[in-house]
Amino acid sequence: MLQLRHALIQFANLIRSRWILRRCDRIGRLTRLTGGSAIVENRGTIEIGHRSRLSAHFAPIELRTGDGGRLSIGDRTFVNYGVSIQAAESVVIGDDVDIGPYCVISDTEAGGLDAPAADEPRPVRIGNGAWLATHVIVRPGATIGEGTVVAAASVVEGELPSFVIAAGSPATVKRHLAPNVATTASLAGVDEAHPT
Amino acid sequence: MRSTQGLAAARRPWWRHVRRSGPELLGGGDVRLGLDVVFARGPVRSHIEAFPGAIVEIGDRVHVAHGVAISCASKITIGEDTRLGPFVSLLDSDFHVAGDGTSRPLPGPIVIGRNVRLGGRVVVLRNAEIGDDVVVEPGSVVRGVISPGSRVRGIPARPLRPSLADADVEGWVPG
Numbered sequence: 001m002l003q004l005r006h007a008l009i010q011f012a013n014l015i016r017s018r019w020i021l022r023r024c025d026r027i028g029r030l031t032r033l034t035g036g037s038a039i040v041e042n043r044g045t046i047e048i049g050h051r052s053r054l055s056a057h058f059a060p061i062e063l064r065t066g067d068g069g070r071l072s073i074g075d076r077t078f079v080n081y082g083v084s085i086q087a088a089e090s091v092v093i094g095d096d097v098d099i100g101p102y103c104v105i106s107d108t109e110a111g112g113l114d115a116p117a118a119d120e121p122r123p124v125r126i127g128n129g130a131w132l133a134t135h136v137i138v139r140p141g142a143t144i145g146e147g148t149v150v151a152a153a154s155v156v157e158g159e160l161p162s163f164v165i166a167a168g169s170p171a172t173v174k175r176h177l178a179p180n181v182a183t184t185a186s187l188a189g190v191d192e193a194h195p196t
Numbered sequence: 197m198r199s200t201q202g203l204a205a206a207r208r209p210w211w212r213h214v215r216r217s218g219p220e221l222l223g224g225g226d227v228r229l230g231l232d233v234v235f236a237r238g239p240v241r242s243h244i245e246a247f248p249g250a251i252v253e254i255g256d257r258v259h260v261a262h263g264v265a266i267s268c269a270s271k272i273t274i275g276e277d278t279r280l281g282p283f284v285s286l287l288d289s290d291f292h293v294a295g296d297g298t299s300r301p302l303p304g305p306i307v308i309g310r311n312v313r314l315g316g317r318v319v320v321l322r323n324a325e326i327g328d329d330v331v332v333e334p335g336s337v338v339r340g341v342i343s344p345g346s347r348v349r350g351i352p353a354r355p356l357r358p359s360l361a362d363a364d365v366e367g368w369v370p371g
Binding site: 058096098101133135151153154168169177178 | 220243285295297317337
C-alpha cells in the first residue's frame, strides 16, 4: 500500500514537473523537478535530456534563453536549488553533470537576456560528468572539461581541462584526477597549505 | 519575526507570518537550538537538514539571516552570539567523491566558536574549525582551522590581519 502511494506521488510529481517545465522544447523521459518551482523563460530552445533531476526545494531554479538562444542539458544531470542558467546564444551542459546550489551559468556578462550590444554573448560548455560545487559562477566563454570538479564559490573563466580539480577566483587547476578512480581528496578549496 | 515586509506582510494573517519566518527542518537528526536564536525573514527561507544520527547545535543568541543552508551528516556546532549572513552554507559533507561517481564521502564535523561573524555567501566546508571572535569576509570559503580573533577572506579563507579591533565589531553589517 505504501509502495502504491509512493508510486502515485512520483507519478503526480512527474506530471507536475512537465507542467512547470512546459515551455521547454524537449524534456526527456523521467526528467523531473522536485520540491519548489522553476522559472522558465524560453525565447529560443531549451532541451533537457532523460532522467535529469531538478531539485528546487529551497529556492527556485531559473532557466532562460534569449532570442535564438540554445540551452541544452544532458542526460542524468542533477541541478540543485537556486541555480540560474541563462543562454542568450548557447549554453551546453553535458551528461551526468552535477550542479550545486546557487550556481550561476550565463553566456552574457550582465546575466540579462536584453543585454546591451557591447555585451557580446560567448558560448559556455560544460563537459560530461563535471561537478560544480556550491555557489560556483561560470562566466561567459568558459569551457569546463569532462569529469572536472569546480570547488565551492569558484569563478570559472576561460578553459578548464578534463579530469582536474579547480578552485579559486578565477578558478585554477589545483590537482589532477584519475578518471573514475576512488579518491578521498577533499573536493572544495583544495590547496597545498591546508592538506586534508 | 518583526514585520518589515510592508504591504505583503500586512495582508498575511499572523499565523502565516510566524510559520514562514522559521527555518525549514528536514531529515531525522537532532537540531538543538539555544535561547533567543533568530532566523531572519527574507526572500529565501533558511533550512536545516540533519541526516539521521546527525546533531546540529546552535548556541544562545545566534542570528541567522535568510537563505542559510545548514546540511549536517555528522555534527555542526555554532557557538553563542555568532551571526550568519545571508546565503551562508554550512556543509559537513561533500556529497561527492572527486573522480568517482559511485562511492560515498565521509562527513567531518564543523565547529564554529563564539561571537563569530560570517559574511554573506560564505561557504564552510567539512572539518572546518572556526575559533572565537573570528570575522569571515563575504564570499569566502572556509576550510581547516581558523585561529581565534582573526579576520579571514578568500578561497580558501586566509588571515587578513591578526588582531580584531573592537571598532570593526561594532560596525559590522551582514552581507
